[in-house]
Amino acid sequence: MGRGRAPCCAKVGLNRGSWTPQEDMRLITYIQKHGHTNWRALPKQAGLLRCGKSCRLRWINYLRPDLKRGNFTADEEETIIRLHGLLGNKWSKIAACLPGRTDNEIKNVWNTHLKKNVAPREKQKAGAAGKNDDGAASGDAGTPATAASSSASSSMTTNNNSGRSDNSGDHCGTSREPDDAIDVSLLQLDDIDVSDMLVDAPPAAQPMLSPCSSSSLTTCVGGVEELIELPVIEIEPEIWSIIDGESAGAPDASRGDATAPCTGTAAVSTSEAEEAANDWWLENLEKELGLWGPAEDTQAHPELLDHIAGFSPLGALELERDPVSTYFQTAPAVDHLPFCYDHEQQQDGSPPSR
DNA sequence: AATCCAGTCAACCGCAACCTA
DNA sequence: ATAGGTTGCGGTTGACTGGAT
Known part of the structure; x- marks a missing residue:
């Protein structure tokens, strides 16, 4: 939504300004599957109408799971x-x-x-x-x-x-x-x-x-940056449709990469801690997508569309904010770091300011 | 209730550093 | 050695928000 300077000419046709929950979700999902070895190519592969720079900034400054939210102490x-x-x-x-x-x-x-x-x-x-x-x-x-x-x-x-x-x-x-x-x-x-x-x-x-x-979700093995070790979360094509608010048609080509089963690139969790982290991540993502609990309860519900669009009528539920912000509400940085986060425990019992 | 205003912060840009062929 | 491409950094912008008037 037009924050910051005027767009540079090279980015005509790309989305600009504030990120939507849908875009966030797509970026998160893509990175957790494929990592971010090439920011420039990422938006295309993830089906995002953003420049790589914008994606990188969004991830680094806002979407990274290890970020600590809330006031500075x-x-x-x-x-x-x-x-x-x-x-x-x-x-x-x-x-x-x-x-x-x-x-x-x-x-x-x-x-x-x-x-x-x-x-x-x-x-x-x-x-x-x-x-x-x-x-x-x-x-x-x-x-x-x-x-x-x-x-x-x-x-x-x-x-x-x-x-x-x-x-x-x-x-x-x-x-x-x-x-x-x-x-x-x-x-x-x-x-x-x-x-x-x-x-x-x-x-x-x-x-x-x-x-x-740049992400705590990458590992450094012998000085080589490995793929992000986030749990693999399969997002069904229909979910993308829901997220995007599209009709339940076939996903477009660009979406293919992001939704394709992650076969070779996703890192495999090897420790219990990582498995716990995976569980946490999956659980949160499911919650964010409204998929937590019986699937038929949430899938394709109008509430989900509203919810994901940030206009959720879910009221008192924790999911009342958009999925990504809900994710942050429940994921204070250090504590939620994949290997130690207890998602039931709010870091200080209060939501971040803002 | 409406308007104004200052503070906040997400997102943008340009440039420099780095990487690779 | 170097040219082209990519990434990261720091400065800046302006929409948004809440308090003051």
Whole structure:
């Protein structure tokens, strides 16, 4: 719906603006089946009238299952402030230290309120610095450069490798590090207690996060990014029709890829944890599609159409929002990470803001 | 009740970095 | 070595929302 700049000429004929639940569903389903090895080709293969860039952004910033929704905690905000003081507008690097948060999200938070909060602190600090000439003058984080943490550097490196949650996907220590970029691992982060940065990634949870991918659902085996290990969910062609609000005709050609049984490309779950994750994912997706429970109860119901279109009359049911947002309601990032999420347990008992 | 306005955030763009042939 | 293609990052935009008037 026309957010952002005017369209560039190359994208005439493609959908733009806000994503519909149908598009979200299609993207999620496609990625869980085939991964996202080629964003450029993805929309065509998934039957989406979007450019690859748009798909990637949507996935990274909104659809990734490992995203944490809801307000930033005070700890997270403090971490952002500190890291921004060190790194500046390196949002992806900051996001790397905040599991479940995206660079876009962090950027928005910074620009909307953190920046304002920091400004007074900076003034305050400047005043204090006038008295203590060398104390804590660097950075705008308002954190004195004290308490050298000998493990800060290595911890940060570890975090970058294991707690990756931003959208860059390449902070595996392998590539795409601009020469002039600040290597966090090389910084003398004397003024940062890195443990504070991992506010929402307790050590036990971190191994669950992918060390090398934009999606925590990818795995890094021998440095090679594997396909996403999400459960395989077979979406019947009729469901696509329902999702798309189409008549129950045959799916179009472009849809074929997305709906075809996933034979060779889908990763096979190998552990119980992954199976649990698969169950969770399947369950949620089914719920989102209104397929949870007796199939005939929901399939092809008008309510489903309304529901999927985001105008559900389902009322008090948890499914009252569009399927994808419902998915987020029940899938707080870290907790819902495939291998540990208990979908019955809301992270903090309250829905995300917004 | 209607209008205004500031804040929020999803999505866009351009560019730089990286990859591959 | 390099040209073309792809991906990721950071800045910006503007629709949406809720509170204030």
